Amino acid sequence: QLQLQESGPGLVKxxxxxxxxxxxxxxxxxxxxxxxxWIRQPPGKGLEWIGNIYYSGTTYYNxxxxxxxxxxxxxxxxxxxxxxxxxxxxxTAVYFCAQVDTYYYGMNVWGQGTTVTVSS
Amino acid sequence: xxxxxxEPSFSVSPGGTxxxxxxxxxxxxxxxxxxxxxxxxxxxxxxxxxxxTNIRSSGVPDxxxxxxxxxxxxxxxxxxxxxxxxxxxxxxxxxxxxWVFGGGTKxxxx
Numbered sequence: 001q002l003q004l005q006e007s008g009p010g011l012v013k014x015x016x017x018x019x020x021x022x023x024x025x026x027x028x029x030x031x032x033x034x035x036x037x038w039i040r041q042p043p044g045k046g047l048e049w050i051g052n053i054y055y056s057g058t059t060y061y062n063x064x065x066x067x068x069x070x071x072x073x074x075x076x077x078x079x080x081x082x083x084x085x086x087x088x089x090x091x092t093a094v095y096f097c098a099q100v101d102t103y104y105y106g107m108n109v110w111g112q113g114t115t116v117t118v119s120s
Numbered sequence: 121x122x123x124x125x126x127e128p129s130f131s132v133s134p135g136g137t138x139x140x141x142x143x144x145x146x147x148x149x150x151x152x153x154x155x156x157x158x159x160x161x162x163x164x165x166x167x168x169x170x171x172x173t174n175i176r177s178s179g180v181p182d183x184x185x186x187x188x189x190x191x192x193x194x195x196x197x198x199x200x201x202x203x204x205x206x207x208x209x210x211x212x213x214x215x216x217x218x219w220v221f222g223g224g225t226k227x228x229x230x
Contacts, residue, residue, distance in 0.1 A: 039221075046224040047158070047166065047209050052217070060217030064121075096165055105213035106156030106171030113165050 002027040004097050004111035012091075012118050018084040022097030022111060029078045030055040035100035036080045037107065038071060040093040048093075052100050053080055087118045122146065124212055124222035131228040132200045140225045141192040142210030148191035153212040155193035157186060160207045160224075169208075170195060197227075205229040 008020035022036065029036060035052040042048075051061040053071045061069050065084070073080040084091060094115050098107040123145035132138035142155055149155060151173045158166040168177040170186035173193065183198045193212070197204055210222040 037219075046207075047160075047211075047221040049211070049219040049221055052219070060219075063218070100219075101171065104156075104172035104175065105154035105219070106211065107158070107166070107168055108171075108177070110165040110168070 002099060002109050004099065004109060006095060006097050006111045006114040008095075008114060008116070010115055010117060012087055012116060013120050014088055014118055015086055018082070018087050018091060018116055018118070020082045020095055020097075020114065020116070021079050022081070024078045024080075024099075028075075029073060029080065030075045033102050034108070035060075035102055036073065037098045037100045038082045039096045039098060039107070040091075041096070041113075042090070042093040050082065050084075050095075054102075089118050092116065092118045122214060122220060124210065124220045126208075126210060126222035126225045128223070129226040129228065131230060132197070132204075134200060134202060134229055136200050137196065137198045138200060138227065139189070139194050139196045140208055140210075140227070141189065141194050142212070142222050143192040144212070149188065149193045149212065151188060153193070153214065155186065155188075156211045157184075157193075157195045158209045158211065159204075160209065166209065200229050202229050 037052040038050040068085045070083040094113040096113045097111040099109040125143040156171040157169045160166040174186040209224045
C-alpha cells in the first residue's frame with residue numbers, strides 16, 4: 001500500500017527558505033502515470049495547490065507561488081522535496097504531499113501533513 | 121485569475137440528499153477540467169472521494185457520486201450520515217499544468 005510521509009522543520013524564520021521532504025513507500029516514485037505534488041492549508045483556511053513534479057523532473061507550479069517555489073525529485077531515495085524561499089507569516093500552514101494521477105489529474109494518496117510555522 | 125467557486129456552507133438532514141457544486145468564476149466546468157472531490161475532517165488529511173468527474177476512489181461508498189450539472193461539477197451525497205459532516209473541496213485541472221482548489225464547503229448534518 002502506497003504511503004507518503006512529510007518531514008522537515010516545524011519552525012522557519014521569516015525571509016528564510018522552507019524545506020520539506022516527502023518520502024514515498026510501498027511504490028516507486030519513478031512509476032509512470034503519476035505526478036508527485038505539494039498542497040498546503042493555512043490555519044482555518046482552504047487547500048492551496050503548490051506544485052507537481054514528474055519523476056523525470058518536469059515541474060508545474062502555482063503561478064502565484066512560482067517565483068519562490070522549487071520542487072525536486074530523487075528517484076534513488078524515493079523522495080521528492082519542496083523549497084519555498086523568502087517565507088513570511090502567510091506561509092504558515094499544514095503542508096501535504098500527494099500522489100497525483102497523470103491520466104485523471106486528481107490526487108490519489110495523501111500524506112498526513114506537517115505543520116510549518118513561520119516566526120522569528 | 122481563475123477562481124473555483126463552492127458554496128461556503130450547506131446543511132442536510134440525516135438520511136437526506138445534498139448536492140454540492142463547483143463552478144468557475146469565468147466559464148463553465150466540463151469533464152475536460154477533470155473535477156475531483158475531497159473530504160476533510162478537522163486535523164486530518166484530505167480523503168479523495170471522486171476524480172475525473174464521476175470515478176469513485178477505492179473504498180468510497182456509492183452514496184457519493186459526481187457529475188456535471190449545468191455549468192458546474194457536482195458532488196451528491198445520498199442518505200447523509202452524521203460522519204459525513206466535513207469540509208468538501210473540489211479541484212479542477214485547468215490545463216497547461218495548472219490545478220486549482222475551490223474554497224471548500226462546510227457540510228453540516230443536522
